[in-house]
Amino acid sequence: MGTTRNRTRIALTAAGLSAAVALSGCAGVGGKGEEASGSGSSGGDGGNSFAGDPSGNLTIMGFGGEDEVAQARVDAFTKAHPSVKVSHPKGEFDAQQFLTALAAGNPPDLVYVDRAIIGTYAAQGAVVPLTDCVKARKVDTSAYREAAINSLTLDGKLYGIPEFYVVQVNLIDAKTLKSKGIDPSKIQTKDWPALKSTATSLYESNGSKIKRVGFDPKLPDSFPLWALINGAQIVKDGGAPNLNDPKAVEALDYAITLVEAQGGWTSFKAFRDSFDIFGDKNPLTTGTITAFPMENWYVNVLRDSIPAGLQLAAQPITDRQGNPVSTLGGSAWAIPKGAKNPTAACAWAAEMTATDTWMKAAEARIAKTKADKSFFTGLFTANKVADEKIRETYKEPAPKPGFEQAIQAFYDTLDTAKAMPASAAGAQIDAAWKAAVGRALGGQSAQAALDQAQKEAQAAFDKAKK
Template sequence: MTSPHPGLTRRHALMGLGVGALALAGCTADPGSGAGDGTITMWGSWSGEQIGQLEKQIAAFNAAQSEIEVRYEAQELVEQKLLTAIAGGGVPDIVLWDRYQTAVYAAKGALAPLGELVERDGVDLGAFYQPPVSEMTVDGTLYGLPLLVDNRSLFYNRELLTEAGLTPPGTWTELADAAEELTVRENGRLKRAGLMLDDPGLFNIWLLQAGGSLLGADGKSVGFNSDAGRAVLDFWDDLLRRRKVFELGFGDGVDAFAQRNAAFKYDGPWALSTYDAVDGLSYGVVPPVTGAAGTGAITGGFGLVIPEGAPNREAAWTFAKWWTTNAANGVDFARISGWIPATVAAAKDPFFTEDEHYAAFITAMDYAQVRPTVTGYADVEALALLPALEKFMAGELSAAEALAQAETQGNQILGENA
């Protein structure tokens, strides 16, 4: 569940502070240790409108002190480009990093360990949400600082629920009942989906709610072919084939929720600005509904890493600390971009907790987990689990067949990467 880049600015951007109002924290280190000119290059995959978001935050840092200037350069396939740069020269100083890639690229020698710098400067790793810290730690070595977090929470059309006399659901059963009641068909055709079930990649969230695990107890094999995994697919089967709240292909190419043709959907905080801009759309957000085992959510997002061989390591570290460890700076970037900071104090700021839409995501962060970081698990999802789930959704495989197929292929992938 790698986070999509938001690409849109939250309505609160209009409340943003000027660059001079941002505080500078921890800028005591020597600004350069290589080229030494005080200018550092930041790479990342964010592009389009996202570049403007990053440049506003970078401008705040540049204006807050006089020793370091940060410049952002957007890169396609930034991880692969980094490997090429390490082999041939031109390594950037710092990278806006998809945390889920850390285990893969740390093993390739692309990332510099940061533990010594953390200890030297007394950075409190306990100030961050801990699952993102674990996602950037490989074999006990820290390779980055968490920057931004997300999760998928439940969006609902407030007007539809009010008209039906319903309240936002809190459990699987309540969601199924409400979705069935709000589904509309005309002449046998689905006109309004009760619940968008168009992303089988969210299986991991449902699995946690059912009490399951993506990995087995040994940490070396998959764990989703279980009673909990079958419970998820049985529930999906009930929604799809008995209650008929969704059908494959519905909403393809459009946003059915924005068009008021879906009552419920799971989505991330990046969607808030989209729905805020839809004229007349009244919507709400609640944390993920609970299953038989209780709560369950997955968090993704970004961190900051310093590549191996970065020419201005100390200056890059100063910038990373300024952005990640100062809560005010995290909140200010939220005003610019809509992203949730990985620092708990920043995420608990009233900017989020008193916002009726953000608050659900902050609640879910209290129990959200990260996906397994063992080498090869990303391929298990992409090459084994998701294809099997898609065949199940299409009626080509039973629940038992889909999970068994994904288990066999997934364990083979993990074995090859062991």
């Protein structure tokens, strides 16, 4: 849920990037460590090709721009740069399509891509450093959250401009808890035996058929979160994998016991996959999953389920000492090596993430909520200055206490969330741990699964660093 499609695309990236880069050497895509024109320019003229007034065609991959928040920012760019003709076909970033275009020497000018794989692209020379872009557009990187910037910085160079800031808290079906006489504070990650007891007390089945899951640990996607809860970071500073850290192994073991205690993986997965998390039949509204860790964007989705009877509650995710923790996700704007219009690409990345532009997006969201007779659930961006200004200007108490609790919990998590460090083998590391969690859910021991993943990921990292 939430990040599954991103993980699939990352796996495709890991499988295809090396081959694409090898094929594309003659098409202007360099190998590890190569910088365009020595400074992050992709124009090849020896100067800063990001400078000047943007014009001409700008092709973007991975950005649909379909909601009011996106459209308001697109409008801001086109108003500021009327000489640029923008093409951004609907659809998410397609790794295979990108790699094919890269190998053919005809990449898009700009990509909107998961921050977790930027390091891999950067190490292979598929995207260029943005040193000159930041300078040309006077981008104040100090306005962005440090964790987001760090996740895009490899060997001291910035390779992307971060956009949204995705964190997690535990979202809860308060109606089911109330019917069982259980306080929302019992949905917590500090005391693992107590959480398992709460989960199993809420779990219901009819023979082998699951009727309700008490707590969904959201495996496989949330393995990095469980490792973090237990004090382990699965990618070290510097980008080396740390997948079989004893605390990570312990965390995976525990999360799997939650699944096993609630029907076992085969039944659990089939039950969970049957839900549409975007409609009124989502599991929190229907009472079929009582709680799970979930990202901040989802509260805006759940708001539409209030008429269907949703009663929401939330609790922060903490480590085992009780300190708030969260993994950090989100996408970024990056410029491929060989982009034909780096000037417009740089201008777009800067404009779309600028404080004034985010304020226009917030205005559009507020107008939409008023038209819908609804309420504002916040905007969570990697631009900290914009976030604070939006919150101060537009955030009012939500009319439903549970929603206000959830929104506040997300805001409280922003400064403690941790991003995985950029890695030259980021895509391969991601694919390795995901495969390992799949094997462990299928019956292999967590230790053996993560030992194998560590071996594979370390080999990929060592190769990328040569």
